Every structure is written in C-alpha cells, then in structure tokens.
Amino acid sequence: MTEQVNPVYPTTWKRPPLISSATLRWSIILGAAIYLALALGTMDVKWSRVAEGLPRGQRFLDAFFPPNFADNRGVVWDGIQESIWMAVIATVAGIMMSIPIGLGAARNLAPKWVYLSCRAIVAGSRTFPEVILAIFAVKLFGFGPFAGFIALSIGTIGFFAKLLAEDIENMSAAQAEAVKATGANWFQWVNYAIQPQVMPRMIGLSVYRLDINFRESAVVGIVGGGGIGATLNTAFDRYEFDTAAAILLIIIGIVLVLEYASGYLRKWVQ
Amino acid sequence: MPLIETSDGPDWRRRTTKQEFMIWFGWLIGTAIVVYAFHLISEKTIWFFVQDAGTQAMDIGTRMVPPKISYMDKLWLPVWDTLNIATLGTVIALIIAVPVAFAAARNTTPHPIIRATALLVIVSSRSVNSLIWALMLVFIFGPGVLAGTIAIGLRSIGFCAKLLYEAIEEIDHTQVEAIEATGASRAQQILFGIVPQVLPTFAGVGVFRWDINIRESTILGLVGAGGIGLQLNGSINTLAWTQVSMILLVIFVTVLISEWVSAKVRHAII
Amino acid sequence: MLRLEGLRKQYRTGDLALKGVDLEVPDSQVMALIGPSGAGKSTLIRCVNRLVEPTDGKVFLGDLELTSLSRFALRKARRRMGMIFQEYALVERLTVMENVLSGRLGYVGFWRSWFRKFPKEDVREAYRLLDRVGLMDMADKRADELSGGQRQRVGICRALIQNPELLLVDEPTASLDPKTSRQIMRLINELCAERGLAAIINIHDVMLAQMFSQRIVGLELGAIVYDGPPDQLTPEVLTRIYGEEDWEATIGKDEDAEDEDETVPVAAQVLTGEAAS
Numbered sequence: 001m002t003e004q005v006n007p008v009y010p011t012t013w014k015r016p017p018l019i020s021s022a023t024l025r026w027s028i029i030l031g032a033a034i035y036l037a038l039a040l041g042t043m044d045v046k047w048s049r050v051a052e053g054l055p056r057g058q059r060f061l062d063a064f065f066p067p068n069f070a071d072n073r074g075v076v077w078d079g080i081q082e083s084i085w086m087a088v089i090a091t092v093a094g095i096m097m098s099i100p101i102g103l104g105a106a107r108n109l110a111p112k113w114v115y116l117s118c119r120a121i122v123a124g125s126r127t128f129p130e131v132i133l134a135i136f137a138v139k140l141f142g143f144g145p146f147a148g149f150i151a152l153s154i155g156t157i158g159f160f161a162k163l164l165a166e167d168i169e170n171m172s173a174a175q176a177e178a179v180k181a182t183g184a185n186w187f188q189w190v191n192y193a194i195q196p197q198v199m200p201r202m203i204g205l206s207v208y209r210l211d212i213n214f215r216e217s218a219v220v221g222i223v224g225g226g227g228i229g230a231t232l233n234t235a236f237d238r239y240e241f242d243t244a245a246a247i248l249l250i251i252i253g254i255v256l257v258l259e260y261a262s263g264y265l266r267k268w269v270q
Numbered sequence: 271m272p273l274i275e276t277s278d279g280p281d282w283r284r285r286t287t288k289q290e291f292m293i294w295f296g297w298l299i300g301t302a303i304v305v306y307a308f309h310l311i312s313e314k315t316i317w318f319f320v321q322d323a324g325t326q327a328m329d330i331g332t333r334m335v336p337p338k339i340s341y342m343d344k345l346w347l348p349v350w351d352t353l354n355i356a357t358l359g360t361v362i363a364l365i366i367a368v369p370v371a372f373a374a375a376r377n378t379t380p381h382p383i384i385r386a387t388a389l390l391v392i393v394s395s396r397s398v399n400s401l402i403w404a405l406m407l408v409f410i411f412g413p414g415v416l417a418g419t420i421a422i423g424l425r426s427i428g429f430c431a432k433l434l435y436e437a438i439e440e441i442d443h444t445q446v447e448a449i450e451a452t453g454a455s456r457a458q459q460i461l462f463g464i465v466p467q468v469l470p471t472f473a474g475v476g477v478f479r480w481d482i483n484i485r486e487s488t489i490l491g492l493v494g495a496g497g498i499g500l501q502l503n504g505s506i507n508t509l510a511w512t513q514v515s516m517i518l519l520v521i522f523v524t525v526l527i528s529e530w531v532s533a534k535v536r537h538a539i540i
Numbered sequence: 541m542l543r544l545e546g547l548r549k550q551y552r553t554g555d556l557a558l559k560g561v562d563l564e565v566p567d568s569q570v571m572a573l574i575g576p577s578g579a580g581k582s583t584l585i586r587c588v589n590r591l592v593e594p595t596d597g598k599v600f601l602g603d604l605e606l607t608s609l610s611r612f613a614l615r616k617a618r619r620r621m622g623m624i625f626q627e628y629a630l631v632e633r634l635t636v637m638e639n640v641l642s643g644r645l646g647y648v649g650f651w652r653s654w655f656r657k658f659p660k661e662d663v664r665e666a667y668r669l670l671d672r673v674g675l676m677d678m679a680d681k682r683a684d685e686l687s688g689g690q691r692q693r694v695g696i697c698r699a700l701i702q703n704p705e706l707l708l709v710d711e712p713t714a715s716l717d718p719k720t721s722r723q724i725m726r727l728i729n730e731l732c733a734e735r736g737l738a739a740i741i742n743i744h745d746v747m748l749a750q751m752f753s754q755r756i757v758g759l760e761l762g763a764i765v766y767d768g769p770p771d772q773l774t775p776e777v778l779t780r781i782y783g784e785e786d787w788e789a790t791i792g793k794d795e796d797a798e799d800e801d802e803t804v805p806v807a808a809q810v811l812t813g814e815a816a817s
Contacts, residue, residue, distance in 0.1 A: 009667035009668050010663065010667055011660035011661075011664045012663060013637055013656075013666070013667075013679075014656070015637075015638065015656050016635065016680050035357075039354040039357065039358060040358075042350065042354070043358075043415050043416065043419070044414060045414065045415075045416045046412060046414070049412040050411050050412070050416070053409075053411045053412060054410070056409065056410050057410040060406065060409075081310070082310070082311070082314070085310050085311060086307075086311060088303060088304065089304055089307045089308055092304050127485075127521070127522050127525045128522075129485050129488065131401060131492065132521075135506060136330075139326065140319075140326045140327055141315075141319050141320050142315070142316050144311075144316065145310075145311045145314055146311060146320060215397060215398075215399050216399065218399060219402060222401065222492070222493065223492065236405060236406070236409055248398060248402075251398065252394055252398070255396065255397035259393070444625060444629040445630070445631050445632070447591055447625075448625055448629035448630070448695075448698075449631070449642055450591060451589055451591060451618060451623035452619065452623075452642060452643050452644075452646050452702055453616060453618035453619040453647075453702070455645075455650065457650050461650070462631060462638075462653070463631060466631050466633040466634050467632075
C-alpha cells in the first residue's frame with residue numbers, strides 16, 4: 001500500500017472584501033473620510049446658542065403633556081379641514097391629469113415625440129419640492145388653499161405619471177400582444193390589456209399619494225398656500241407650545257388613520 | 271365573474287348586480303366628496319387673482335429670463351451646505367433606523383411593547399414633514415445648518431426604518447432556522463441569518479432616501495435651517511427674479527445629478 | 541444514542557402532528573423516515589433539536605434529556621446534532637466558506653464571529669470537508685452561484701463541521717434531480733460510515749430510502765406503523781403507510797442503479813442490509 005500523503009490545508013481564511021479592487025476600495029474610504037471631515041468642519045454650529053435652546057426644547061416637550069386642544073380650536077379645526085380637502089382634490093385632480101401623461105410617457109405605448117414631451121413634463125414637475133411650487137402658485141393665484149391645491153396637483157402628476165409609465169413599461173408584453181391580436185382598437189387595448197395589469201398597484205399608489213399630499217398640505221401653509229401650516233407657524237411664533245403640540249398630534253393621528261385605511265384598501269383590492 | 275339570470279336565459283356580466291351597485295354608490299360618494307372639497311376651497315379663493323394668473327405668469331416669466339449667472343459665486347457655499355444637510359442627515363437617520371427597525375419587526379423584536387414603541391416612533395417621524403421639524407428645531411437651536419441636518423435626520427428615520435423592518439419581516443426563515451440548528455445564539459442568528467438578507471435593501475433604502483433628502487434640503491432655508499433655501503427666500507422677498515431663476519436652475523441640476531447617482535448605485539447593488 | 545419517549549406535538553390549530561412516538565436510534569445507525577406528507581416526519585425531526593417545541597414527551601441524546609434543557613444548555617446540546625435541510629437553507633449572500641464555518645457558531649463567541657475570526661482548527665477542518673465533498677475551489681464563491689447539488693454538499697459540510705454525534709436530515713433530495721439525489725445520499729452514507737454517525741433521514745423517495753439506509757421507520761398520521769430493515773418493505777406495508785397504490789414499481793432493486801452505469805458501492809450494499817441477512 002502506498003503511503004497516502006496527508007494534504008495540508010490552510011488554517012487562515014479571510015472574507016473576500018466587498019469591492020475587490022484594493023485601489024478602488026481605499027479611494028472610496030479615503031474620499032468618504034475627507035468628505036466627512038470637510039462637512040463637519042464647515043458646519044457652523046454656535047454651541048452657546050444650542051445650550052440656550054435646550055431649555056426651550058424642554059418647554060416644548062413638556063407641552064405635549066397635556067396638549068391643548070381647546071384654545072384656538074376654531075382656527076385649528078379650520079386649518080385641518082382645509083388641509084384635508086386640499087389633499088383630497090389635489091390627489092384626484094393630479095391622478096386624473098397623470099393618466100394621459102403617464103400613458104404618453106411609456107416607451108412601449110407612445111410615439112417618440114409624445115414620449116419625450118411627456119417625460120419632460122414629468123421631470124419638470126418632479127424636480128421641485130411642492131413648497132417651491134406653492135411659492136410660485138401663491139404669487140400667481142394669491143394666498144389661500146387654491147395655490148396649495150395647484151402646487152400639490154403638479155407634484156402628484158410628477159409622482160404618479162412617472163410610476164404609471166414605469167409600470168406600463170414593465171408590464172407583460174405577452175398579455176398586451178394577445179389582446180392586440182384580437183383586433184382591438186387602441187382604447188380597448190388599453191382598457192383590457194394594460195389597465196388590469198397596472199390597476200392594483202396604482203390604487204395602492206393613489207392612497208400613498210393621498211397620504212403624502214396630506215403631509216405636504218400641512219406645510220404649504222408656511223408659504224401662504226392654505227392649510228394648517230400657517231396656524232402651526234403662528235402657534236410657534238406666539239410660544240403657544242401646547243396648541244402646537246395639539247396640531248402635531250392631530251397630524252400624526254390623521255396620517256395613522258390614512259395608513260390603516262390604505263392597508264385595508266390594499267387587502268380589499270387583492 | 272358571475273352568471274346572471276335574465277329573461278332570455280343566463281347571461282355573463284363582469285360583476286354581480288350587487289357589486290355594480292356598490293361601485294356606482296362608491297363613485298357617487300367620491301364625487302360628492304370632491305365637489306364638497308372644491309366648494310370649500312373655492313370659497314376661500316379670490317377668483318380675481320386666479321383669472322389674473324395668466325398675466326402674472328407672463329410678467330414673472332419675462333423677469334426671470336435670463337438667469338443671473340454671476341449670482342453663482344454666492345451660491346457655491348449654500349449648495350455645499352444643502353449637500354451636507356442631506357448627506358449627514360441621511361447618515362444619522364440610517365444609524366438610528368437600524369435598531370428601530372429591528373425593534374419593530376415581528377421576528378426580531380424582544381417584546382410587544384418595544385415593538386409598539388418602535389412603530390410609534392416610525393409613524394411620528396414619518397408624519398411630520400421635514401420642514402415642520404426644521405421649524406421646530408430652528409426655534410430650539412437657532413437658525414443654521416445644524417437645525418436642518420437634525421430635521422432631515424428625524425424625518426428620514428421613519429422612512430428608512432419602515433422599509434427596513436418590512437424587509438426584515440420578509441426574509442427566508444429557513445436560513446435563520448439552519449443557523450439556529452447549529453447552536454448559535456440569537457444575536458448570531460440575526461448576524462449570520464438576517465443581516466446578509468437585508469443588506470441590499472438597507473443600502474438601496476439609504477441611497478433612495480438620500481436622493482429625496484437632497485430635494486427636501488433645498489427648501490429648509492425658507493425657515494432658516496440652512497442651505498440654498500435661504501438664498502431662495504431672500505431673492506423672492508426682494509423680487510430679484512433673475513436670481514430666483516438661477517437658484518431654480520441650480521436646484522434642477524443638483525436634483526438631476528443626485529437622481530442619476532442614486533439610480534446608478536441602486537442598480538449596482540441589485 | 542437517541543431516544544424518543546412518548547413524543548407528542550399538537551399545533552395551536554388543533555392538528556395532532558405526533559401521537560406519542562417512541563423510538564430508539566443506536567449509535568452509527570442510518571435510519572430512514574418515510575411517510576406521506578403531513579405524517580409528521582418534519583415535525584419529528586424538528587422536535588429532536590427543539591426547533592419545534594414538543595407538547596409532551598421526552599427526547600434523550602445519550603444520557604442528556606434535551607426536552608428539559610434551558611435555552612443556554614440547549615444551544616450547547618444543538619452543537620452535537622447537525623441538521624441538513626430540504627432547500628439547503630444556506631445563507632445565500634454569504635460565501636461557501638462562511639456558510640460552512642457558520643456550523644461552528646455554537647462554539648465561537650459573538651464578536652469573534654462578527655469579525656470572522658474562527659480558530660485555526662475550524663478553518664482547516666472547513667477546507668478539509670470542502671475537499672472531501674469536492675468543492676475546494678468554490679470556497680470563496682457566493683452560495684447562490686452554486687447548483688442545487690453543490691449547495692446541498694455545502695449544507696452537509698456545515699452540519700459535519702460541528703463534529704456532531706447525530707445527523708438530522710430533512711428531505712435532502714427533495715429539490716434535486718435523480719442522479720444528484722443518489723450522489724447526495726451516497727455521500728451522506730459514506731460520511732456517516734467514516735465517522736460512525738447516527739442519522740435520521742427524512743425522505744419521500746422510498747427507493748432511495750431502501751438503497752441507502754439500514755433501517756426504515758414508516759410514519760403515518762403521527763404514529764409509527766413500520767419499523768424494520770429495508771428488504772421487508774412489502775407492498776402491503778407501503779399501503780399501510782401511504783394508502784392504496786401500485787407499489788411494485790416503487791420497491792427498488794439494484795437494476796435501477798446499474799441502468800445508470802453506476803455500481804452500488806459495497807458500503808451501500810452493507811447498509812441496505814443485503815449482505816447482512
């Protein structure tokens with residue numbers, strides 16, 4: 001019998017690094033370190049002011065226990081209502097306008113120039129936060145919820161049309177082809193082949209967008225676009241922390257309700 | 271897909287009569303809500319301004335062109351500040367979001383009360399817009415980049431933790447079971463079984479939120495929390511429209527770049 | 541080696557998965573567990589290392605009563621039992637080496653495992669096992685880059701690096717093609733013979749069970765209805781376990797192995813009891 005040589009096995013092992021090229025790895029790490037140093041360095045913090053502010057923060061937190069729902073309740077209620085309704089019609093109007101734009105922004109649906117112009121519209125309405133849109137809307141349409149409604153609607157178009165277009169582009173070509181093969185005209189094709197595939201997700205997204213719009217509607221008031229934002233700002237300016245706390249809790253509560261409703265709606269759609 | 275009895279024999283309809291009624295009723299309620307909402311809002315709208323909007327738009331439009339390129343010198347620092355607010359804020363949020371997510375996920379939470387607390391933290395953080403957080407923090411810490419960074423951080427905790435905990439709940443449990451069967455401790459099960467599965471989601475969520483935060487950071491300056499929003503606010507108030515259009519251009523380019531980076535990184539991760 | 545006394549499991553839904561099972565597995569015995577789906581095979585295996593908590597009854601590993609152990613003591617006891625899973629249950633995003641080394645997690649502290657600082661002996665053993673199953677050059681590949689058979693072999697290494705006294709194998713061939721199934725079953729048998737390991741192998745393929753085990757236990761609706769050597773598995777017995785069917789075709793003969801140009805190794809012949817009578 002030949003003597004079997006016992007193979008020698010390595011006794012150390014290291015995990016292969018995430019990025020194999022050592023130069024790339026180190027340059028990323030170094031770059032990140034330099035960036036952090038610069039960023040923190042240029043951050044101009046007046047620690048004395050921070051120290052001053054902490055007791056104010058404490059007063060603010062104390063105001064949550066208990067929050068004041070009674071004073072200013074008329075103004076608060078008005079503001080909340082305005083925010084809710086603004087969010088609702090902005091979502092509805094935005095979605096209605098998004099449908100044609102979204103259909104036009106899908107590469108597999110639209111001719112090139114329609115595709116490009118729709119994509120441009122989507123990009124334009126997505127780039128700027130709703131607050132900036134609200135500033136311009138206020139300049140154009142005057143103070144009040146109408147400006148907020150316009151700003152939120154445009155924001156909705158950017159959000160919704162993009163996702164709708166992406167969903168249409170990702171849909172099953174086979175299903176669409178099958179319907180086309182029956183000789184359906186363009187509208188029937190959309191109704192039977194595309195709509196059923198994208199509808200469930202779109203319904204979920206609509207409720208999500210309603211949620212976002214409500215949260216944004218609470219803010220556009222700060223620049224004059226109506227809603228509870230202005231009331232909140234005023235409450236802070238007047239040091240009425242308990243009212244501010246009440247407003248914040250109401251906002252959180254409504255968002256909770258919307259989330260719960262959206263979960264329920266999504267299950268119902270399945 | 272029900273069969274309905276008619277006088278001519280069985281007929282196929284898409285929905286039962288009851289379902290059709292419910293849908294019709296639903297549309298009725300929906301339309302009523304929308305009409306009511308619009309009525310409420312139009313009451314508060316000064317329609318004269320709305321009609322005037324066209325002329326206003328033309329007026330502002332002509333004043334905004336061409337953008338004041340020379341203003342760029344004053345914009346570099348604010349852009350840098352905006353970038354930092356977004357980046358540092360996202361990093362802080364991610365660090366805090368990890369334990370919150372593990373506390374909120376059904377399969378990793380130590381106790382139902384801890385889970386409820388974590389979920390409450392997530393909802394509160396999500397419901398309040400970063401501009402409102404900024405408002406409060408400017409009040410406490412004074413104007414500046416610190417308030418903005420913390421505001422972005424606070425808002426992003428909810429977003430990141432929510433997506434993270436959903437990912438943690440959706441992992442493949444047999445992988446964790448296998449680790450458990452070797453005699454590993456609970457912590458090791460999480461480290462070896464759960465963390466590798468959610469790591470891609472973690473990175474994707476982080477980059478996604480960073481992209482959104484760049485957009486949100488641009489407006490924090492409106493309440494004094496640093497960034498390019500300060501310049502925007504100032505320019506609008508002084509009606510320096512060519513400066514305003516320059517700022518909008520800078521914001522547009524910044525958002526474009528951050529979106530491109532975000533999409534590239536997320537593609538590489540998958 | 542392993543003793544089950546009156547093992548019962550009732551799920552919260554009311555299903556009685558195991559109805560007081562008594563079983564003894566001596567050292568170095570490879571035992572196959574067969575039965576229809578829902579018979580309780582998976583439950584039984586998982587009750588042994590308490591991945592599923594039994595409602596009643598006792599499990600003894602040697603002299604140690606597993607069912608009475610605290611969580612901490614249970615972890616130490618689990619090190620003595622290696623488990624192999626149906627869908628391999630590898631952590632897909634980790635490399636092959638990390639998956640194999642994760643078998644040693646019961647012996648290594650948390651921080652050492654975080655930094656992947658496993659002891660030298662463990663690393664050497666990991667490489668040795670990978671070489672034994674023929675995957676030495678795949679050590680640094682991600683687990684999801686491997687084929688099904690390769691992944692199952694990694695799973696086997698992970699179980700064996702624990703240096704266990706008992707192997708719990710849950711449907712190792714369920715996701716594999718027929719040829720790979722045989723290779724895996726053969727490998728498990730050879731390794732058990734080399735190390736003197738006892739094994740309980742949950743398997744739905746009756747022919748493989750007969751070819752590769754020394755003893756077959758048939759489970760039906762949570763109770764043992766057959767316990768004996770593979771060659772006594774007659775069509776009547778199979779009807780008792782699975783129900784009425786044409787069982788002649790299922791009871792395996794060596795001709796099937798020869799059809800595929802493979803000779804059944806001596807070890808397997810011994811294990812199936814052919815040589816034993």
